[in-house]
Amino acid sequence: MTSKVDEALGYEQARDELIEVVRRLEAGGTTLEESLALWERGEELAKVCRRWLDGARARLDAALAEEAEAGSAEDGGDES
Helix, strand or coil, rough: CCCCHHHEEEEEEEHHHHHHHHHHHCCCCCCCHHHHHHHHHHHHHHHHHHHHHHHHHHHHHHHHHHHHHHHHHCCCCCCC
């Protein structure tokens, strides 16, 4: 049930909607069908958040590796 709208959601939007889905599920008072729809939406939102976080981790790792390479080059490049 992933839609183009999900792909366009920013991390904060997806996180906030996921929080609302969890709140509604915990509060109860919904039919089984509504609960299942909320659960499915929550799963999709969690995937969107995970993609954003994985992307952020990859960018951070790349920046740290670049910094380490620059530092190594400044030190002569060989530490043996």
